[in-house]
Amino acid sequence: MWLYILGGILGAIALIEIAGAITVAVIKEEMQNMDIKGCCVDTIYRCDNKIKLSDLYSNKTFEMEGDSISDDLYEGEQIYV
DSSP: OHHHHHHHHHTOOEEEEOSSEEOHHHHHHHHHHTTOSEEEEEEEETTTTEEEEEESSSSOEEEEEOSEEOTTOOTTOEEEO
16 A cells, blocks of 8 residues: 555656647746756647646656647657757
8 A cells, every 4th residue: 555655656747837828839948947858748638728748858747737739739749958
């Protein structure tokens, strides 16, 4: 049971809320703020206006939520700063 709780704590996902549309430019800006050099768009939740991203160089994952999602984003896309 403790391993499950510890795994849940270590696998926590950061949620970033954006005012406006989620675009590649907005993602790059947030990546610079978080000191991330490259990430991959894992999942796009268009109904909830959320995307799930993972850092290419570590095990960090994070979600971004905004008012809308750009049609230029697709799952599996890699974004570099």
